[in-house]
Amino acid sequence: MDGTPGLGEVSLGEVSAPGRVAGPDEGISTAELALATRNHGLPLEALAHDTSPPGLHYVLVHYDIPATDPDVWRLDLDGHVDHPLSLDLAALRARPAVTHRVTLECAGNGRARLTPRPVSQPWLAEAVGTADWTGVPLAALLAEAGPRAGAVEAVFTGADHGVERGVEQDYRRSLPLGQAADPDRGVLVAYAMNGAPLPPQHGHPLRLVVPGWYGMASVKWLRSVTVTDTPFTGFQQAVAYRYRGVTEDPDDPGEPVTLIAPRALMIPPGFPDFMTRARVVRPGPVPLAGRAWSGHGPVVRVELSADGEQSWTDAEVTADPDRPWAWAAWRAGWTATPGTYLLSVRATDATGRTQPLTAPWNRGGFGNNLVQRVEVHCLAE
Amino acid sequence: MDGTPGLGEVSLGEVSAPGRVAGPDEGISTAELALATRNHGLPLEALAHDTSPPGLHYVLVHYDIPATDPDVWRLDLDGHVDHPLSLDLAALRARPAVTHRVTLECAGNGRARLTPRPVSQPWLAEAVGTADWTGVPLAALLAEAGPRAGAVEAVFTGADHGVERGVEQDYRRSLPLGQAADPDRGVLVAYAMNGAPLPPQHGHPLRLVVPGWYGMASVKWLRSVTVTDTPFTGFQQAVAYRYRGVTEDPDDPGEPVTLIAPRALMIPPGFPDFMTRARVVRPGPVPLAGRAWSGHGPVVRVELSADGEQSWTDAEVTADPDRPWAWAAWRAGWTATPGTYLLSVRATDATGRTQPLTAPWNRGGFGNNLVQRVEVHCLAE
CATH class of the missing domain: 2.60.40.650 (Immunoglobulin-like)
Incomplete structure (x- = not known):
């Protein structure tokens, strides 16, 4: 099949524009609608269920749901640790499992009610869900790997790949090591949702679940956990998911988005x-x-x-x-x-x-x- | 809790407006967005799966997903028949089961690409999914009930209840008896999707699956099948789901929406x-x-x-x-x-x-x- 390019050379910056807010009378755009027809909220009558079945629990996927093969999947836990780990699913399932019932909510929930409206996934109020997540406590895996003196954060890398505001990336987020390794915070490396293997859209075969935090922290399709001795400054940490524009300062770095508001x-x-x-x-x-x-x-x-x-x-x-x-x-x-x-x-x-x-x-x-x-x-x- | 009404008496006609098309420069409205955040399409990368898991298979729910109790659920098959049936789920499961792999698509798929845009669920192209549906052939149940001479249609009633363009209703659709009772058409009364009980949003505990027809025919949360000796003229048959406005005639009754276009x-x-x-x-x-x-x-x-x-x-x-x-x-x-x-x-x-x-x-x-x-x-x- 031949192809005739419509334009000359293109760069990521031309394909992927900066963030913007909608104009005063601007309805939801086709781009926002394309996100709304892929991702979905919890139909509010489903609040009647104690836990939310797949298809009712909200889903937000930044890029594509990756094609994953559980038979060859590995989780690498490396970086600033004494004993790096590389575990397949059988090795994770062989470790003591815990199940936590966790409510997750998208940090952008309510965005489409704002004036002016930030142009992104246009949630009204429904980006929430609760599930029983089963897996291995991250604290136990970190203890096994043994963070070295000076370790400050754990960086989580997912398998979903895309470009966002000009930055090509795998989806990646970090947690302070104090939170990641705290058994009381309850962070899980989860392989099951409501008693069944994770569905594709919820991170199959492996994801992070960070109780209490907005959903951006719960990295799906989890491939690696890297312990670092400097704070992570990647796109999803330092550019996206910040409370910005609250002050008049255009260079305001903003405050990080962390725990779920009531x-x-x-x-x-x-x-x-x-x-x-x-x-x-x-x-x-x-x-x-x-x-x-x-x-x-x-x-x-x-x-x-x-x-x-x-x-x-x-x-x-x-x-x-x-x-x-x-x-x-x-x-x-x-x-x-x-x-x-x-x-x-x-x-x-x-x-x-x-x-x-x-x-x-x-x-x-x-x-x-x-x-x-x-x-x-x-x-x- | 006391309440202060904001208005005086209201009628269904005031709550529920006629259909309309969007204005020339009208972006997607909040009402359309509210539908788009509840219902969802198939993320197109999920076309890689032979069958679509719950949460990836498209969902369109007219009213609310009803709360249903499989332990007391009954399917009544009555009307213009010799031997009315009233079956619980155990009775249905005791009958010979078949599994059909069926692609379902919403009749409104592509609506949001039209100019002017009819205001309703704003699908772009993703309202599709394929599943293995297991249940009892409708033809077998109809043969057991024995339609009388003069029977022309089977009317299917779901448990979802709401108002649409001023008409309060349970969701209800019919099929010509020739299609409903034709073993080669393969219409199923299904209780399982991809080998598991139906999820709430796909009709738990019982639904119709009509191969080849747009999704509006596959009535979910199926409560009854009524054989009639006159054609059904309910809202979803005679008012909605018609190809109208193709001619200039404002009174054009339109052609019924039936089989899926390629x-x-x-x-x-x-x-x-x-x-x-x-x-x-x-x-x-x-x-x-x-x-x-x-x-x-x-x-x-x-x-x-x-x-x-x-x-x-x-x-x-x-x-x-x-x-x-x-x-x-x-x-x-x-x-x-x-x-x-x-x-x-x-x-x-x-x-x-x-x-x-x-x-x-x-x-x-x-x-x-x-x-x-x-x-x-x-x-x-």
């Missing part, structure tokens, strides 16, 4: 209109329920408002103390009478962090944990 | 830019591969163009004659030299149907099988 979501009550997802109920008692989580500490309070956030009422919150990294369940009663309502819900965690009533803007559109507002119409009968 | 898709070569999904390759041989399918007959030809559709080259097509309802695989070679290309691919089936170079418009945005065009940049080195 959020509550409700199972939308009643039934939906297909096109708008507005909710319809009939007069009478309407049970309200959902989930709430925070990476900073346990959720201690969930509040609801049905009067445009003039008053708030406490919901009943049920958390499992043995599963500190999983979302809590909440429920509340509401009696609907005919009319149109905006139901709002917000979570507060044990550190006192709560959800704002106006969205906190930053250039990358990270950590927008604005309260959820659900439009509900109660018919006359 | 389409080929390619696994995007090289690696992507995160934001635009444009592809990057380096000079040299670039293997191209993908899938092709048609509901009208076997795919007999797949052609590729790398020169803006001035010339086309045949790809090698491999179909499994024992799996007539599954996509065929195709592959071709291409040698990339520096420059920017639009790679195009099109399928032709045994009936001579092929894919158009300009999108065939209709008001609902159905059946747009425009050729796929993938932008590829070959770097100098």
